[in-house]
Amino acid sequence: MLNSKPETRNSSQREPNGKQIQNSKFKYFKPVVSSFKYLGLNIVSDFGFRISDFCRRLLFCLFLVAITTVPAFAQQVCDLGPSVQPRKLRSLEHFGALAVLNDGRVKPVDTYARTLLLQFSGKTSFDRKPAVEWLGRLLFAPQTTRDDKVFLINNPEIATGMGIEAEPHRRYSFSRLQPGLAKLDELAEMADKINEKERSVVEQEVLRVYRNLVVYDKHSRVFSFAFPSPEFDIASPEVVKALELPEGQKAFSFYDIASRADRLRELTGRLEKKKSADWPARDKELFQLANTLFHWSLDYSDLPFTVVPAGDSSEDWSSPMDAVNRGFSDPKIREEIARLRDMMVYYWNGEQLQFDLAVRSFGHSVLNRVDPARKKAVGKIPLELFYNKANLFLWAKLFYAMAFFIFLWSFFPGGARPVWRRAAFFSVVAGLVPHALALALRIIIMARPPVSNLYETFIFVSMITVIAGIIIELVNKRWVGNLVASVCGFVFLMIASKFAAEGDTLQMLVAVLNSNFWLGTHVLSITTGYSGVCVAGLIGHLYILQRIKYPGDKAALESTYHQLIGALGFGLMMTFLGTTLGGIWADQSWGRFWGWDPKENGALLIVLWCAIIFHAKVGRFVGPLGLAAGSVVGIIVVMWAWFGVNLLSVGLHSYGFTSGVATGLLVYVLAELAFLAICVPLALKIPLPRREG
Amino acid sequence: MNPFRKNLQRNPVIKFCASIRIAIACLALLFILTLWGTIDQVTNGLYLAQERFFYSFFFTFAGVIPFPGAQLVLWVFFINLVCVALTRLVYKWDQAGIIVIHFGLLLFFVAAFVTYHGTEESHITLREGEGTNVSQGYHDWELAVWTEADNAQNVVAWDTKGLRPNDRLAFPEYGLTATVGHYYPNAEAYGTGQPSPDVVSASGIQTVKETPLDKEPEKNLPGALLTVRTSGPQGKEREVSVLLYGGEEQPAKITSGEQTYFMQLRHKRSPLPFILRLKEFTAEWYPNTQVARSYKSLVGITPAGGSGSREVLISMNKPLRYKDFTVYQSSYAVDEFGRESSTLAVVRNAGRLLPYCASFITFGGLALHFLMMAFKTKLR
Structure with missing residues (x-):
C-alpha cells in the first residue's frame, strides 16, 4: 500500500501577490500557466483577485518556502524510502499497447518507452528488460529508478564539470548525478547562450544530458496527481466530512481533493464575504486546500506522457495531470483519470489482472472518444507493436551477414561450388523478406512513402541494392549479385541503425515535405539512383580486385564490367529523374526549378560525375579500369550528396540528423582513396587481357 | 550523308x-x-x-x-x-x-x-483583410521619386542595381536630375538625428559608409549620396545634396519653390495584373508539437480592371497560378499584438514549363x- 513521504514543493518562485516570477530558463521547473478552466480560474476569481490579508500572508509564506527550496532537480518525487517497493507485476504488455500522442503522432506506449530510453541511454532495453517496464517504474514508482544507470554521458568532461567521478561505462544513475545538478544547470545555461552552430561537442552534450534529466524529472511527476501528498493532509475530521472524503483518513492526493472541487468551491465561496481574521479554523484549512490545489495545477502542468485526449482543440491530448486541469468536468475524462489512478494503485499492489483491466478500460474509453484521424492511428497500434517486437531489420542484417560469410567460404577449396552460391542467394532472399516487410509496415503505419529522413533513406537504399543484387545474380550467376546484395544490404542497415539511435524514426513530416506524391516520386527515384551508383561502386571494387587477382579470367572480367556499366547507367538515369523531379517539386513549392541549394547541387554532382565517366569512356580516355575507379569515386560523390551536404547546415534541405557523421564520412573517403591509390597502380602493372569491354 | x-x-x-x-x-x-x-x-x-x-x-x-x-x-x-x-x-x-x-x-x-x-521574384505580405496589387522585391532596390500631390501613388523609380558614381538619373516628369555621388549596396548610416544644413536626409543622417555584403542578401541596406538638380524660384536651377539610406522608413523631402518632392531608397516594387486580398490565414501544427503541418492562405483575386473576384486557397505545394504569375505560400509572422500576416512569394516566369x-x-x-x-x- 502507498505510504508516501512528503513531496518537497518545487522551486517555482512566486511574488507575494501570487504572480509567477519567471525563473531563468535553466533554473528548472519554470511553471507554465495552463488553461486551468475548471478549478484554477474559479479559484482565482474567488480568491486571487480579491486577496485578503491572510491570503497575502499565506502566499508570502509560500513564496519564502519556494525561494528557500533548493532549485532544479533537488525536488524529490514520492521519495518513499528504500524499504518501500512496489509489488512486481508480471507484465506491462497491455500497458505498452496504450496510445500516447507524442511528436505529433499517436503511437503505442511501447514505442514511446523505447524512444525515451534510447534518448537517455542509447539502448532500447534496460537490464535486459523491455523499455516499457522501465517506463512503468518511472511513471508509477519513480523513486525505484533513481539508481538505474540510464543516463549516457559520452564525454567524461561533463561528469568532471559536474563534480562527479566519471563512470567507466559512461552511464550514470540519477542519484549519481544529483550532487552535480546545480552545476549542470550553470553549464547548460552557458551552453545555451552560444549559437547552435558554434557549440562544441561538449556543449552540445551538456545540453543533451540536461534535457534528458529534465525529461526524466517531468516523467517522474506524471502520476503525482494520484500520490497522497502531505500538502493535501487534512488535520480536521470536520473538513474531511465536509468534503465527503473517506472518514478516518488524513493523507490525500491531488486527485482526491480535485475530485471534490465542486464541494470545495461551494464551501469556500462564502469566505469572500468575511474578513480572513474572522475565518474559523475549518475554513482556513479549506482555503489552504483550495490554494494548494491551484498551485499544484500550475506547478504540475505541461507534463509529458499525453495519453488523455483533452485540450484546447479536438486534436490535443494531455498528460493525466493536465487532463485534470483541462477536462475534469467531463465525466468521461474524469473516468479515464480514475482508471489511470487505479493503474498506479494496482501497479503498487502487484495486482496484474486488475491492472490490465484498468488499462483496457482506459484504452477503450480513449478509443471511443478520439477524433476519426486519431482513431485510425490507434487502430494501427498492433501493427507497430509487431514491428517493434519482431525486430525485422536485425533478422535482415543476420541473413545478409550470413550470405557474405558464405561468399568468403567460397574462397576455400570446395566453397565455390554452385550449392554454396545458391545458399548465399537464398540467404540474401531470406534477408530481403523481413527487410521488405519492415518497410511495408512503416508505409502502412505512417501512411506515406518510407523516405522522409536519413534513417529511412538508408533502409530504402539498402533494400534497393539488395533487389539489384538479386537481379544481377539471377542474370549473371557469378557471385557478384550475392556479394553486392549482402554487403550493401548489411552495411547500409548498419549505418541506418546508427541514425536510429537518435530517437523515434517514424516522424511526422514538416509542412514543406508533406506531400506523398512528391515523396513517392522525387525521393524514391533519387534514392534509387543512389542505390544504382553505390552498386556500381561496389562492382567497381570487385573489378579492380579481379584485375589484380584473376587477370587472365577474361569472361569474368567482361561480365563484371558489363554489370558495372549497367549499374552506373541505371544510377545515372534514376538520379537524373530524381533531380529533375526535385526541380519540379521545388518549382511547385518555392517557385523556382533550380536554386543552387546544397542538396540540389549534391544530386547534380552525381549526374555530372556519371556523365564525366561515360564521356571519358566514349572518348577512350579511360578503359575499363578507369571506369571502375571512377565508379568507386562515384560512391564518395553519392555519400556527399546523400548526407555530406547536410553537414554544411545551410540551405532549404538541411534536415536530417548528422552529428558525429562527419568523422565517419572522412574516414570512409580516406579509406577509398587509399584503396584506389594502392590497387589501381597494382592493377595497371599486371598485363591486360587482350580483349575486354 | x-x-x-x-x-x-x-x-x-x-x-x-x-x-x-x-x-x-x-x-x-x-x-x-x-x-x-x-x-x-x-x-x-x-x-x-x-x-x-x-x-x-x-x-x-x-x-x-x-x-x-x-x-x-x-x-x-x-x-x-x-x-x-x-x-x-x-x-x-x-x-x-x-x-x-x-x-x-x-x-x-x-x-x-x-x-x-x-524570372522575376517578389513577395507580398498581407494581414487578414488587407489587399494589394503591388509586390515587393527581396533584395533589389529602387530609387523612387514622387511629389506631394502624387501621395506616393504615382512614382517614378530607377533600378539601383549597378549604380556608379557620376551616373545621371533623369526624372523628366518632375524636371529633376540626380547625379550619383556614391552608391553602396550595403551600408551603415551615421548622424546626429538632427537636420544638416549641407545635406538633405529623411532621418538626420549625415554620412553613409560602405560595409561588406551580408551573406543573407535581405539584410543588405543600401546607402546613396545624390546631387539633385531642381528648378528653384524664378526658374533658377539649384543643386541639393541628398543622402538616402535603405533603413529609413520615411522619404527625404526636397522643396523647390512651391513644389515638394519625396525621394526614397526602397525595395523594388512591381505592379501586378490583379488585386490579391488575404481573407484568412491558417497555420496548423501537429498536436502537442511545434512542428508545422501546413500553412494556408485563403485569398480573393480580382483581375485588374475586372469586377469579379474568386477565392483561392494557397498552401504549401499548392500555389495560385494566374497567367504567367504564380503565387506561393512562403512564410508567416505574428507581430507583437498577436496579429498574423502571411507572406506570399510572387514569381513571374514565362518559361516555367x-x-x-x-x-x-x-x-x-x-x-x-x-x-x-x-x-x-x-x-x-
Missing part, C-alpha cells in the same frame, strides 16, 4: 567545337564549380555563392587568379552540344536514346536561358538508351 552535314564536319572550327574533350572539360568544370559553390555557401551564403560561381562568366580567387564561372562554361557547353548535334550524332534508330538525351539537354539550356532572364519538358525528354532518352543497351547485352 547530307552534303551540308559533311561540309560542317570538315569545318575545322566546328570540328574543334564538337570535340568530346570540350564536353568533358565543361562537365569537369561544372563539377568543380558546383562543389566549390556549395561549400562556399557555408561562409558566404547562397546568394553571394550564386552570383560568384553560377551567374558569372569569370571570377577570381586568391585575389587575382581567374576562374571561369558557370555562365561561361554553360555557353561553351551549349555551343559544343549544338556542334555535336550537327556533326557528331549518328541519326540512326539504334542511337535514338543518345539523340533524345542530347536534344533534351539542348532544351535544358534554352530553359535555363529563358528562366534566368525571364520548359524545364519540365526538357526533364522528361532527357529522362526519356536515358531510359530508352539504358533499355536498348540492356537488351543488346542480354542478346549477346
Whole structure:
C-alpha cells in the first residue's frame, strides 16, 4: 500500500501577490500557466483577485518556502524510502499497447518507452528488460529508478564539470548525478547562450544530458496527481466530512481533493464575504486546500506522457495531470483519470489482472472518444507493436551477414561450388523478406512513402541494392549479385541503425515535405539512383580486385564490367529523374526549378560525375579500369550528396540528423582513396587481357 | 550523308567545337564549380555563392587568379552540344536514346536561358483583410521619386542595381536630375538625428559608409549620396545634396519653390495584373508539437480592371497560378499584438514549363538508351 513521504514543493518562485516570477530558463521547473478552466480560474476569481490579508500572508509564506527550496532537480518525487517497493507485476504488455500522442503522432506506449530510453541511454532495453517496464517504474514508482544507470554521458568532461567521478561505462544513475545538478544547470545555461552552430561537442552534450534529466524529472511527476501528498493532509475530521472524503483518513492526493472541487468551491465561496481574521479554523484549512490545489495545477502542468485526449482543440491530448486541469468536468475524462489512478494503485499492489483491466478500460474509453484521424492511428497500434517486437531489420542484417560469410567460404577449396552460391542467394532472399516487410509496415503505419529522413533513406537504399543484387545474380550467376546484395544490404542497415539511435524514426513530416506524391516520386527515384551508383561502386571494387587477382579470367572480367556499366547507367538515369523531379517539386513549392541549394547541387554532382565517366569512356580516355575507379569515386560523390551536404547546415534541405557523421564520412573517403591509390597502380602493372569491354 | 552535314564536319572550327574533350572539360568544370559553390555557401551564403560561381562568366580567387564561372562554361557547353548535334550524332534508330538525351539537354539550356532572364521574384505580405496589387522585391532596390500631390501613388523609380558614381538619373516628369555621388549596396548610416544644413536626409543622417555584403542578401541596406538638380524660384536651377539610406522608413523631402518632392531608397516594387486580398490565414501544427503541418492562405483575386473576384486557397505545394504569375505560400509572422500576416512569394516566369519538358525528354532518352543497351547485352 502507498505510504508516501512528503513531496518537497518545487522551486517555482512566486511574488507575494501570487504572480509567477519567471525563473531563468535553466533554473528548472519554470511553471507554465495552463488553461486551468475548471478549478484554477474559479479559484482565482474567488480568491486571487480579491486577496485578503491572510491570503497575502499565506502566499508570502509560500513564496519564502519556494525561494528557500533548493532549485532544479533537488525536488524529490514520492521519495518513499528504500524499504518501500512496489509489488512486481508480471507484465506491462497491455500497458505498452496504450496510445500516447507524442511528436505529433499517436503511437503505442511501447514505442514511446523505447524512444525515451534510447534518448537517455542509447539502448532500447534496460537490464535486459523491455523499455516499457522501465517506463512503468518511472511513471508509477519513480523513486525505484533513481539508481538505474540510464543516463549516457559520452564525454567524461561533463561528469568532471559536474563534480562527479566519471563512470567507466559512461552511464550514470540519477542519484549519481544529483550532487552535480546545480552545476549542470550553470553549464547548460552557458551552453545555451552560444549559437547552435558554434557549440562544441561538449556543449552540445551538456545540453543533451540536461534535457534528458529534465525529461526524466517531468516523467517522474506524471502520476503525482494520484500520490497522497502531505500538502493535501487534512488535520480536521470536520473538513474531511465536509468534503465527503473517506472518514478516518488524513493523507490525500491531488486527485482526491480535485475530485471534490465542486464541494470545495461551494464551501469556500462564502469566505469572500468575511474578513480572513474572522475565518474559523475549518475554513482556513479549506482555503489552504483550495490554494494548494491551484498551485499544484500550475506547478504540475505541461507534463509529458499525453495519453488523455483533452485540450484546447479536438486534436490535443494531455498528460493525466493536465487532463485534470483541462477536462475534469467531463465525466468521461474524469473516468479515464480514475482508471489511470487505479493503474498506479494496482501497479503498487502487484495486482496484474486488475491492472490490465484498468488499462483496457482506459484504452477503450480513449478509443471511443478520439477524433476519426486519431482513431485510425490507434487502430494501427498492433501493427507497430509487431514491428517493434519482431525486430525485422536485425533478422535482415543476420541473413545478409550470413550470405557474405558464405561468399568468403567460397574462397576455400570446395566453397565455390554452385550449392554454396545458391545458399548465399537464398540467404540474401531470406534477408530481403523481413527487410521488405519492415518497410511495408512503416508505409502502412505512417501512411506515406518510407523516405522522409536519413534513417529511412538508408533502409530504402539498402533494400534497393539488395533487389539489384538479386537481379544481377539471377542474370549473371557469378557471385557478384550475392556479394553486392549482402554487403550493401548489411552495411547500409548498419549505418541506418546508427541514425536510429537518435530517437523515434517514424516522424511526422514538416509542412514543406508533406506531400506523398512528391515523396513517392522525387525521393524514391533519387534514392534509387543512389542505390544504382553505390552498386556500381561496389562492382567497381570487385573489378579492380579481379584485375589484380584473376587477370587472365577474361569472361569474368567482361561480365563484371558489363554489370558495372549497367549499374552506373541505371544510377545515372534514376538520379537524373530524381533531380529533375526535385526541380519540379521545388518549382511547385518555392517557385523556382533550380536554386543552387546544397542538396540540389549534391544530386547534380552525381549526374555530372556519371556523365564525366561515360564521356571519358566514349572518348577512350579511360578503359575499363578507369571506369571502375571512377565508379568507386562515384560512391564518395553519392555519400556527399546523400548526407555530406547536410553537414554544411545551410540551405532549404538541411534536415536530417548528422552529428558525429562527419568523422565517419572522412574516414570512409580516406579509406577509398587509399584503396584506389594502392590497387589501381597494382592493377595497371599486371598485363591486360587482350580483349575486354 | 547530307552534303551540308559533311561540309560542317570538315569545318575545322566546328570540328574543334564538337570535340568530346570540350564536353568533358565543361562537365569537369561544372563539377568543380558546383562543389566549390556549395561549400562556399557555408561562409558566404547562397546568394553571394550564386552570383560568384553560377551567374558569372569569370571570377577570381586568391585575389587575382581567374576562374571561369558557370555562365561561361554553360555557353561553351551549349555551343559544343549544338556542334555535336550537327556533326557528331549518328541519326540512326539504334542511337535514338543518345539523340533524345542530347536534344533534351539542348532544351535544358534554352530553359535555363529563358528562366534566368525571364524570372522575376517578389513577395507580398498581407494581414487578414488587407489587399494589394503591388509586390515587393527581396533584395533589389529602387530609387523612387514622387511629389506631394502624387501621395506616393504615382512614382517614378530607377533600378539601383549597378549604380556608379557620376551616373545621371533623369526624372523628366518632375524636371529633376540626380547625379550619383556614391552608391553602396550595403551600408551603415551615421548622424546626429538632427537636420544638416549641407545635406538633405529623411532621418538626420549625415554620412553613409560602405560595409561588406551580408551573406543573407535581405539584410543588405543600401546607402546613396545624390546631387539633385531642381528648378528653384524664378526658374533658377539649384543643386541639393541628398543622402538616402535603405533603413529609413520615411522619404527625404526636397522643396523647390512651391513644389515638394519625396525621394526614397526602397525595395523594388512591381505592379501586378490583379488585386490579391488575404481573407484568412491558417497555420496548423501537429498536436502537442511545434512542428508545422501546413500553412494556408485563403485569398480573393480580382483581375485588374475586372469586377469579379474568386477565392483561392494557397498552401504549401499548392500555389495560385494566374497567367504567367504564380503565387506561393512562403512564410508567416505574428507581430507583437498577436496579429498574423502571411507572406506570399510572387514569381513571374514565362518559361516555367520548359524545364519540365526538357526533364522528361532527357529522362526519356536515358531510359530508352539504358533499355536498348540492356537488351543488346542480354542478346549477346
